[in-house]
Amino acid sequence: MLSDMAPRTTASRAPRKTADGGSEARERLLRTASELFYAEGIHVVGVDRIVAAAGVTRATFYRHFPSKEDLVEAYLGVEDANLRGMFDAAQVATDDPVELAGLLIDGIAEDVARHHTRGCPFINAAAEYPDADSGVRRAVGKHRAWFRGSLERVVSALGSDDPVTRAGQLVLLRDAALVGGYLDGWDNVRVAFVGAARQAAGLDPAH
Template identity: 50%
Template structure:
């Protein structure tokens, strides 16, 4: 089945989401209206509303799509590096690569959080869910490095990552990425060495 423009529904949805992801990330969410997304995706308004009841539904889908990309990259880093220290460093290197990538505009979730500060807003809740997943993942890995310091170490990792994401938009991204990786290496290796001394 195709729409009146001849575009298959699944293709139209993919095009809408791809367009929204590009523009939301580059320019912000509130500044971009549905009309622009419809025009750049080259679909009709009726097609848009068949896939997304409103803009907020599109925003939530955008954030879930970014979450899945982050999750896939993290899962791949863990699968390729069975040792927890190596997995943590691989995650850090992946973040560093992202900071140095063309068009980098910081963390999509931190950017969205600035636009959706209300705790009860579904978009804000989606942001918190993503960040909790990331913190939980790091805490699990850190627990295999040093169980006694796993939670504060994971929070330290997240704070270093958030700082690097913000700095990468303002300063030399290569320098920021290198500094971030060195910080994570120090964090992880210090915890590992400290735990080895205890046992």
């Protein structure tokens, strides 16, 4: 269903740049690869599959990405940017720390239920990249450090005791929600997650 998309009209074959300067082929590659990597895993998805699904040739692929691993890192970069975007949106939406914390927890739940039904892209990637020094693992570490730090700031603004531990618990719970949603079904996880997360944040457990 993904491999046989875009017969690609022969009419659009030139260096079409996209609005923000990137090339169209590059964006199609990145978007297609992101879907495939997330849905199926990284090592199982070969370059052939990616270029076929993106309607691009191997030569074009290697013009935009020096190697497959660079594409993997770009994929994680997209996921990272998405989550940062969600955080920013929530922070713009309210000034009240309590409301912000509730918004973030609900946003995470919403995201797990609707978009990330195959687990956490970073956890899944890390499962396939055991070398902690690899570029992929460094990207994972950077993302997680940012996420943890952001939560610490949010929890601190709540004025609760031991914000570091509480933020750590929220990190744990989001990981678990993503994993559990994938392997046990979101319906079996939702209640446990929201309850535990609100408690960890120091919010009134009621919804």
